[in-house]
Amino acid sequence: MLKKLIAIFFAGAISSAQAQNLEEFTVENIHFHMGVVAAFAEVVSMDVKQIGLSEMFSEEEATKWEPVVNHIAERNGVKAYRENDFLVTDLFSPSRTNGLTLFLIYKGDTLEKYNALKKRKAELIANNQYDESGRREIATGFGKLLDYSDDVINRLIASNGGQH
Numbered sequence: 001m002l003k004k005l006i007a008i009f010f011a012g013a014i015s016s017a018q019a020q021n022l023e024e025f026t027v028e029n030i031h032f033h034m035g036v037v038a039a040f041a042e043v044v045s046m047d048v049k050q051i052g053l054s055e056m057f058s059e060e061e062a063t064k065w066e067p068v069v070n071h072i073a074e075r076n077g078v079k080a081y082r083e084n085d086f087l088v089t090d091l092f093s094p095s096r097t098n099g100l101t102l103f104l105i106y107k108g109d110t111l112e113k114y115n116a117l118k119k120r121k122a123e124l125i126a127n128n129q130y131d132e133s134g135r136r137e138i139a140t141g142f143g144k145l146l147d148y149s150d151d152v153i154n155r156l157i158a159s160n161g162g163q164h
Contacts, residue, residue: 030065037069040105041076049147051114052105059084062101069103078107087118089139091146091156110145117141 033055040052054069066082073080081104086097104114117138124134136157143153 034065034068034072037080037103037105038072038076041072041078041080044078044105044107045076050106050110051145051147053146054103054105056097056100056102059101062103066103073105078105079111080105081111085118087114087121087138087142089121089142090135090160091139091143091148091153093160113145114142117145 037052037054040049040054043049044052057065062082062084066080069080082101083104084101086100086102088094088097104111106114120141121130121134121138124130124138130138139157140153143156148156
């Protein structure tokens with residue numbers, strides 16, 4: 001009996017760690033991803049951050065888990081916005097977001113600020129001004145919305161800039 005309990009414990013611990021590393025959204029690890037949403041909902045609610053980003057989901061996964069995300073947001077007095085067209089900037093590699101969906105956790109006018117950045121990026125692109133300076137403008141604006149320090153913003157741009 002003791003051997004079975006030990007085996008179950010180790011199997012559970014290993015499968016949970018593996019599931020989180022594989023970024024597969026299954027019953028075995030969705031608690032981790034919803035925990036991330038809950039943590040962001042709490043810090044946004046307490047005005048520690050303006051916006052929080054969930055992990056990326058496929059369209060099907062986003063539909064499946066959207067009611068849970070909305071419940072977590074409501075419970076914390078914030079809002080969740082399903083984003084199917086994520087603002088790609090030089091902060092993050094586009095390969096992490098292309099074709100995927102995430103949830104923005106926010107309150108107040110933060111969603112309007114986010115959408116204004118998306119609109120500004122589109123304007124820069126339309127006017128052939130999405131050059132190094134324009135890219136930096138959008139990435140820095142998004143980094144500030146995420147409440148990243150200047151050092152973090154600069155580091156992320158340096159490591160991801162020019163990939164899209």
